[in-house]
Amino acid sequence: MDILLWGVLPYVMMVVLVGGLIWRYKYDQFGWTTRSSQLYESRLLRIGSPVFHFGLLAVIAGHFFGLVIPMSWTQAVGMSQDFYHFNALFVGGIAGIGTLGGIILLIYRRRTTGPVFMATTRNDKMMYVVLTAAIVFGLWTTLASVFLGEEGHNYRATVSPWFRSLFIFQPDIAAMTNAPFAFHLHTLVGMLLFTIWPFTRLVHAFTAPLHYLFRPYIVYRSRDKGKVAGRAVAEPVRRGWSAVGTRDRDTRNR
Amino acid sequence: MRVMAQMGMVMNLDKCIGCHTCSVTCKQAWTNRAGTEYVWFNNVETRPGQGYPRRYEDQEKWQGGWSLNKRGKLVLKAGGRVSKMFGLFASPVQPELKDYYEPWTYDYKTLIDAPLGDDFPVARPKSLITGKDTKITWSANWDDDLGGSPEMGHLDPVIEKLRRESEDTIKLEFEKTFMFYLPRICEHCLNPSCMASCPSGAIYKRVEDGIVLVDQDKCRGWRQCITGCPYKKMYFNHKTGKAEKCTFCYPRIEVGLPTVCSETCVGRLRYLGLFLYDADAVTAAASVTDPQELYDAQMDVLLDPHDPAVIAAARAQGIQDDWIDAAQRSPVYALAKVYKVALPLHPEYRTMPMVWYVPPLSPVVDLLKEQGHDAEDYGNLFGAIDALRIPVEYLAELFTAGDAERVTAVLKKLAAMRSYMRGISMGNDPDDSIPAAVGMSGQDMYEMYRLMAIAKYEERYVIPQAHMEQAHDLEEMGCSLDFDGGPGMQDSPFGEASGKPTPVAVETFNALRDRQTSDTVAGEQSLRGRVNLLNWDGNGTPRGLFPDKRDAPRMSADSPAHREEP
Numbered sequence: 112m113d114i115l116l117w118g119v120l121p122y123v124m125m126v127v128l129v130g131g132l133i134w135r136y137k138y139d140q141f142g143w144t145t146r147s148s149q150l151y152e153s154r155l156l157r158i159g160s161p162v163f164h165f166g167l168l169a170v171i172a173g174h175f176f177g178l179v180i181p182m183s184w185t186q187a188v189g190m191s192q193d194f195y196h197f198n199a200l201f202v203g204g205i206a207g208i209g210t211l212g213g214i215i216l217l218i219y220r221r222r223t224t225g226p227v228f229m230a231t232t233r234n235d236k237m238m239y240v241v242l243t244a245a246i247v248f249g250l251w252t253t254l255a256s257v258f259l260g261e262e263g264h265n266y267r268a269t270v271s272p273w274f275r276s277l278f279i280f281q282p283d284i285a286a287m288t289n290a291p292f293a294f295h296l297h298t299l300v301g302m303l304l305f306t307i308w309p310f311t312r313l314v315h316a317f318t319a320p321l322h323y324l325f326r327p328y329i330v331y332r333s334r335d336k337g338k339v340a341g342r343a344v345a346e347p348v349r350r351g352w353s354a355v356g357t358r359d360r361d362t363r364n365r
Numbered sequence: 366m367r368v369m370a371q372m373g374m375v376m377n378l379d380k381c382i383g384c385h386t387c388s389v390t391c392k393q394a395w396t397n398r399a400g401t402e403y404v405w406f407n408n409v410e411t412r413p414g415q416g417y418p419r420r421y422e423d424q425e426k427w428q429g430g431w432s433l434n435k436r437g438k439l440v441l442k443a444g445g446r447v448s449k450m451f452g453l454f455a456s457p458v459q460p461e462l463k464d465y466y467e468p469w470t471y472d473y474k475t476l477i478d479a480p481l482g483d484d485f486p487v488a489r490p491k492s493l494i495t496g497k498d499t500k501i502t503w504s505a506n507w508d509d510d511l512g513g514s515p516e517m518g519h520l521d522p523v524i525e526k527l528r529r530e531s532e533d534t535i536k537l538e539f540e541k542t543f544m545f546y547l548p549r550i551c552e553h554c555l556n557p558s559c560m561a562s563c564p565s566g567a568i569y570k571r572v573e574d575g576i577v578l579v580d581q582d583k584c585r586g587w588r589q590c591i592t593g594c595p596y597k598k599m600y601f602n603h604k605t606g607k608a609e610k611c612t613f614c615y616p617r618i619e620v621g622l623p624t625v626c627s628e629t630c631v632g633r634l635r636y637l638g639l640f641l642y643d644a645d646a647v648t649a650a651a652s653v654t655d656p657q658e659l660y661d662a663q664m665d666v667l668l669d670p671h672d673p674a675v676i677a678a679a680r681a682q683g684i685q686d687d688w689i690d691a692a693q694r695s696p697v698y699a700l701a702k703v704y705k706v707a708l709p710l711h712p713e714y715r716t717m718p719m720v721w722y723v724p725p726l727s728p729v730v731d732l733l734k735e736q737g738h739d740a741e742d743y744g745n746l747f748g749a750i751d752a753l754r755i756p757v758e759y760l761a762e763l764f765t766a767g768d769a770e771r772v773t774a775v776l777k778k779l780a781a782m783r784s785y786m787r788g789i790s791m792g793n794d795p796d797d798s799i800p801a802a803v804g805m806s807g808q809d810m811y812e813m814y815r816l817m818a819i820a821k822y823e824e825r826y827v828i829p830q831a832h833m834e835q836a837h838d839l840e841e842m843g844c845s846l847d848f849d850g851g852p853g854m855q856d857s858p859f860g861e862a863s864g865k866p867t868p869v870a871v872e873t874f875n876a877l878r879d880r881q882t883s884d885t886v887a888g889e890q891s892l893r894g895r896v897n898l899l900n901w902d903g904n905g906t907p908r909g910l911f912p913d914k915r916d917a918p919r920m921s922a923d924s925p926a927h928r929e930e931p
Contacts, residue, residue, distance in 0.1 A: 140582035144606035147586050149455065150462050151494070151603070157455040164454040225495045226462075230603065318585050320453075320564030324446050328561035329647075330569040 116299070117287040121277050124302045131309025132317060145315040151226040155216060163213025169206035170249070173199070178274045182267040192265075199253060207250040214243055238311040245304045248297040255293055264291050270298065367644040368668060368679040370688055371555065371575030371719055372613060372637065372828075373697040374627070375707045376548055377817060378725040379779070380634035383510065383546035385409050387626035387635075391550075394625045395612065400604025402468035402493045405505050406611035407626045409548045413514070413521040413759065417505040418464040421597040422522040422711070428458045429595030430558050430714030431651065439652045439715065441561055443592045449564065456588045460597065466504045468493040477912055511544050523762045527755075543728035543756045547763075550626060551598040551611035552710065552718030553577045555642060555666065556651045559610075562593025567608070573831065574639075575719065576613045584608050595714040619831040633820050638695030638827040639688065640719065641668045641679060647717060656713040656766040663709060663717055667702050670695070691829035696816055697721065704805075704813045706775050708764035723817070724760045724772055726779040729753055743784030743799055750776045778803045778813075786814050 135143065149156050177199065185195060218239060221227050256264050273287035287298075308314065391407035410416045424430060428443040443449070443458060471488040479486035492499035508517055518524060553570075557577055560568040567583035568590060570576070579590075586606040590599040602609050614624035618637075622628070627635040643666055650662035668675045670692035679689055692698065700707040700723065707721035729749050733740035740746070750757065750773055757776070761769040785799040785807070800810040816824060 141605070141607070143582075144584065144586035146606035147588055147601070148603070149459055149588060150601050153455075153459060153461050157457070160455040225497070229495060315585055318565070320450075320566075320585065320587065322566065323450065323564040326566050329556065330560055330563075330566055331572050331644075332569045 113284050113288045116295075117273060117284045118282045120299075120302060121282070124306050127306045128308055132314070135309050135314060143314055143318065144312075146230075146312050148221075148224075148227045148230055151230070152220060152224045155220040155224075159213050159216035159220060161213075162209050163217060166206045166209030166211075166213055169202065170210055170246075173203045173206060177267060178271050181271070181275070195267075196256075199256075203253050204250075207246070207253055211243075211246050211250060214239075214246060218243070234311055238307060238313060241300065241304050241307060242313075245297065245300045248293065248300055252293045252297050264294070266290060266294055270294055366646075366668075366675075366678050368641050368675060368682050368684065369572065369575065369644045370679075370684055370692065371640040371642055372553065372618060373640045373695075373701070373719040373721065374550070374624075375636040375697045375700045375721045375723065377632075377634040377636070377723040378545055378547065379723065379727050380632040381409070381546040381548060381725075382632055383409055383411065384631050385506070386629050386631050387548055390625050390629040391611075394614070396600075396609075398602075398604075400602040401600065401609060403462060403465045403505075404600040404602070404609065406598070406600075407548060407550045408505055409546050410506070411509050411511060412545055412547050412763070413518055413524050414508045414511070415517065415520050415522075417466075418460050418597050419503075420520060420522050421460075421595075423525075424595055424714070426458075427460070427595070427597070428592055429597065430593075430716055431556070431561075432715070433652065433654065437652065437654060439556075439648060441558055441593060442595075443562065443589075449562065449589055452589075453564065453587060456592060458592045459588060460591065462494065463503075466507075467499060469499050469501060474912055523759060526762060527758055543732070543759075545725040545728060547710075547722070548626070549596065549598070549710070550720060551577065551613070552596055552716065552720045553611075553613055554719060555644075555647045555663075555717035556715065557594075558714070558716050559590035559594040559599050562589040563587070563608075564589055571615075574615075574618065576615050576618070577610070578612060578615070579608050579610055581605075581607050595711065595716065596718075618828055621828045621830040623826040623828060627826065633825065636696040636700060636816075636820075636825050638697040639670075639692040639829065640695065640698055640701075641670050641675060641684075641689075641692045642666050643668055651715045651717055656715075657768040659712040659715065660709065660765055660768070660771065663712060664702060664705075666717065667698065669702075670698065685829075685832055688829045691827050694827045696825055696827060699813075699816060704778070704809070706778055706813070706817075708771070708775065710763060711766075712764075713766040722764060723779070724764055724775055726776050726783070728756045729776065729780075730783075741783055741787045743781050743802070746780035746784065747777055747802075750780065774803070778805070781805070782810055782814055782817070785810055786818070 221231055221239075252266070256266065269286045269290040273283045273290075276283035276286075287295075387407050388405055388409055392405060395401075395406055396404040405417065408417050416422060421427060421429075424442060430442050431439050432442045434440045441449075444452070469490045469492050472491050473488050475486045476488050490499050490501050491497065508514070511518075519528070553576055555575070557568070557570065560570065560577065563584075564587045565583050565585045567580045567585070569578060569580065571578065584607040586601070586608070588601055588608070590608050591597070591601060593599070598610060600609050601607075614622075614626075617624060617628075623635075623637050627637055646666050650666045651659070653659055653662045670676070670679075670689060676689055679692075680686075697707070701721050707723050709718045709721055711718070726746075729746065730740045732753065733745055733749050738745050738749075754769075757769050757772050758767075760776075761767050761772045765771040781799050781803045785796065788794075788796050788799070795807050797807045800807050805813075815821075
């Protein structure tokens with residue numbers, strides 16, 4: 112059972128996430144959007160959405176710090192366990208509560224604003240349940256591990272080594288098994304979230320427009336002279352379809 | 366010098382009677398879909414008036430277009446790249462549906478289905494957004510024909526600005542009001558601020574003809590373009606979550622046909638043709654300090670298609686000879702740069718708009734006529750143009766960033782043309798002192814008259830066809846062939862809004878083929894249950910076109926029996 116949960120499932124999740132993203136990018140770019148509802152309602156969105164998203168960015172940074180950076184490294188630079196916990200509580204707690212507050216406000220808005228609720232698909236509702244569960248359980252683990260103080264669980268000795276071991280394809284199942292139930296739950300819900308990710312509106316996160324900072328303001332789409340004749344050849348065309356002006360039909364140069 | 370071709374439009378406002386045919390045909394062609402109910406790629410505004418969306422010209426509020434920073438560099442008024450990234454999660458300046466209007470329909474079915482009773486059945490207005498009963502409070506054209514001017518006139522941002530700047534107030538009592546219509550489409554700017562605002566880089570200008578389009582696959586719905594466009598001609602499709610805009614009817618332009626709005630214009634006031642411009646000079650031209658000099662700067666960017674140096678440079682850029690020839694015969698170039706009677710809309714936004722307007726002389730003519738003067742006499746007209754400060758200044762705020770002299774010069778040309786041609790048609794000798802008074806020769810004036818008053822179809826629309834060798838680069842060809850899943854179009858698991866969009870030509874082609882080859886109702890499959898009256902040939906009864914028969918048992922829409930009803 113443990114092998115299935117902590118040895119197999121993470122890889123299944125990764126395959127579905129990566130495969131799903133590639134599939135969706137290839138076949139459903141038109142559906143790849145934030146599906147904004149700001150047109151219907153702006154007042155609550157302008158509070159809830161930034162709080163949620165910026166909170167989430169901090170939460171992601173916190174996960175990186177806790178999971179990827181080994182405990183030995185932070186100790187090597189002289190960071191005590193207490194200081195680390197204080198940080199985790201302070202930054203992680205605020206970020207977590209912000210994220211939770213943000214999503215609660217957004218869900219409230221979605222439920223109470225008529226047009227916004229009508230634009231909510233079943234897919235969205237399921238996604239909201241999983242996303243909120245992941246945030247709630249995550250916040251629970253953070254608060255629990257801090258308020259229990261010394262008795263609290265040091266996830267950097269269990270969850271984090273397991274997480275890192277996944278990437279070298281030698282999952283440290285024993286370490287993860289030793290983590291308490293709350294962490295198991297948060298991890299499982301998290302994996303569920305990433306599994307459904309490519310198939311929900313969450314995909315918009317993967318096209319965060321960072322290139323905007325660098326691209327020129329005015330975009331021209333230029334025709335590539337070398338491609339003109341060869342385009343139909345370069346791009347696979349559906350069987351049975353031949354393009355206008357492709358070699359077999361093009362009589363201009365004969 | 367980098368010569369590029371640009372499709373442009375000129376609208377002669379004197380001829381606009383405000384019939385909204387352009388808006389309606391455009392809507393039928395492009396925005397009669399779910400998610401675009403509130404969208405009018407073409408709309409006609411009564412000026413003075415608030416426009417659509419309401420008060421869109423108030424850039425202090427809406428933050429559209431460009432401005433110059435302290436160092437004189439061109440920046441987006443809504444903020445630079447970094448600040449835009451911080452505003453990504455909830456766009457800070459964003460018109461809501463109430464700034465446009467809440468689209469509605471009427472519950473016509475009640476009129477037919479209501480049981481016999483004492484009261485007449487009423488078709489209640491229903492919101493197209495929520496489907497519930499709604500109260501109509503505003504629409505895209507609520508203050509048409511100065512409806513409610515004394516109450517609402519002061520809400521016009523241009524009137525507001527003029528009042529702020531002048532001591533005397535602009536009277537809006539009905540008798541003293543002047544009025545004209547302003548049809549608006551996307552400006553297909555040379556320096557588009559929507560494009561510059563797009564975080565995804567989905568908006569692009571076509572190298573071939575300068576038409577500005579949104580790549581529906583690349584758009585992620587960040588909505589920054591809507592803030593960026595000062596004309597508010599970017600729209601958010603709330604069903605697909607993507608931005609949409611006027612396409613300049615590119616599928617028609619590519620085969621040499623005028624846009625739908627031009628083709629159906631009752632007043633024949635629209636002109637279509639090519640400009641050649643220097644793409645390298647655009648940014649500098651948009652950055653001149655004095656907004657009133659932007660018009661001249663824009664003029665300098667437009668190149669003379671008869672100049673041998675320009676022709677050589679155009680050829681070097683791969684512009685074909687038939688396009689150069691079309692640019693030489695271009696009516697829009699003639700009206701904008703040769704006769705200088707067409708002016709850009711709000712040049713102070715610094716986007717270099719490419720839809721131009723001939724300002725209306727008719728308010729002046731009407732006034733003279735009412736006062737019992739000879740409204741065709743150029744002396745009277747010249748005097749009136751000088752005396753009537755308010756219409757001229759109002760027009761100047763729209764078309765020349767407030768430079769009243771420039772508008773006066775255009776109106777005088779129009780007045781002189783009127784007077785000169787009346788003399789000729791009365792059988793008098795041409796009075797060449799009239800054109801001379803506005804710095805033109807009699808021959809030029811006659812040619813301008815031909816273009817503006819006779820306005821033959823082939824002179825109004827000079828549209829070179831897209832070259833076949835370019836065809837792969839143009840949207841229709843490109844996407845109709847590598848369209849996944851083919852024209853059959855299965856529904857995607859994410860709903861109708863997902864998957865690749867059906868190219869216009871594919872849908873039309875399929876519907877046409879269905880209609881010609883099938884014995885049953887055409888387009889049922891390819892239109893996915895939607896009713897398109899254009900594809901209904903009177904053969905059968907498409908689902909949803911007629912109400913259920915009262916005596917027939919109610920059947921679910923999906924039941925096969927219902928569909929095969931003869």
